[in-house]
Amino acid sequence: MVKFDCIVQEGCVDETLRPKLATALENVCLDVLGATAGPAEFSWVVVKKGFGFRGGEPSNTSLVRGRIPDGCDRDTRERLLKSMADEWCRLTGATAHDLVISARDESWAG
Amino acid sequence: MPVYRCVIPEGSLTYDQRAEIATAFTDVHCGLSAAPRNFVQVVFLEATAGFELPDTHGSGTIKADTPYFVAGGNRGGRPPELKAKILAGLLKRFSAIAGVPTNQVSGRISEAPASWTMEAGKVLPEPGEEPAEWYEHAAVSG
Numbered sequence: 447m448v449k450f451d452c453i454v455q456e457g458c459v460d461e462t463l464r465p466k467l468a469t470a471l472e473n474v475c476l477d478v479l480g481a482t483a484g485p486a487e488f489s490w491v492v493v494k495k496g497f498g499f500r501g502g503e504p505s506n507t508s509l510v511r512g513r514i515p516d517g518c519d520r521d522t523r524e525r526l527l528k529s530m531a532d533e534w535c536r537l538t539g540a541t542a543h544d545l546v547i548s549a550r551d552e553s554w555a556g
Numbered sequence: 557m558p559v560y561r562c563v564i565p566e567g568s569l570t571y572d573q574r575a576e577i578a579t580a581f582t583d584v585h586c587g588l589s590a591a592p593r594n595f596v597q598v599v600f601l602e603a604t605a606g607f608e609l610p611d612t613h614g615s616g617t618i619k620a621d622t623p624y625f626v627a628g629g630n631r632g633g634r635p636p637e638l639k640a641k642i643l644a645g646l647l648k649r650f651s652a653i654a655g656v657p658t659n660q661v662s663g664r665i666s667e668a669p670a671s672w673t674m675e676a677g678k679v680l681p682e683p684g685e686e687p688a689e690w691y692e693h694a695a696v697s698g
Contacts, residue, residue, distance in 0.1 A: 451610045453561075453599060489610065491601065493599045493600070493601070494602075496571045496574065497574060497599060497600040497601070497602075498597075498598070498599045498600075499574070499575065499578030499579075499582075499597070499598045499599070500594060500596065500597050500598075501582055501593040501594040501595075501596055502575070502578050502579035502582045502583075502593070502596070505597065505599075507597060509559055509597060509599075511610075511629075520671055523671070523672065524671070524674075524679050527673075527674040527679065528674065528677075531674055531677060542676050542677035543676045543677075545674075545675075546557065546559070546597065546673065546674070546675045547673070547674050547675075548557075548668065548672050548673040548674070549672060550668050550672050551672075554668060
């Protein structure tokens, strides 16, 4: 299973987009990682206006933290990140600068 | 990266305090690590009943031992003593700006390989290997 924790700034990613984003990111995972990636699970946190900052200034940045099955090589992970970022930006209208996206190994303990 | 999630009691900090803490965190992190300023993300999450903080650099949830808690996520590869210095600096500034005793503020910094994260369309470089152009831009609003 792939799991995504999505932190979005209030007003930047409309709630109605969440199902489309979930489907798009899940499809990318299946395409890049294969069927073994399994279904994707999503959690969403909305950061209220005035509660998110970047470089000390108010932020519009979305933070998408994913967990994927172990064993992904560097090139595949980069392809995964790029494709997910492209889909996110396509659907939300955000620029690449407005997104931080990661994919860590499932067994990684931090 | 880095991303610092600050868990705070509901209604405990004003906007000015949050903004000052965010700037202070940027100063501390970049002053010790030489990372570009616009890498530093700080978000404040108000803890309400049932609030859980996912460990976004590991697994499960993070248990906050104090009312104010800083959960940091950094690129791996820095010496442990530097990570400790960064955390100590963040907590000290947080306590001072928020006006809360130091024993009410705690935190931790988790790490992951830089290559596991993409920002601005590019895979992050290892700490210390940031290209020069990453420092040429002023802090980006969003």
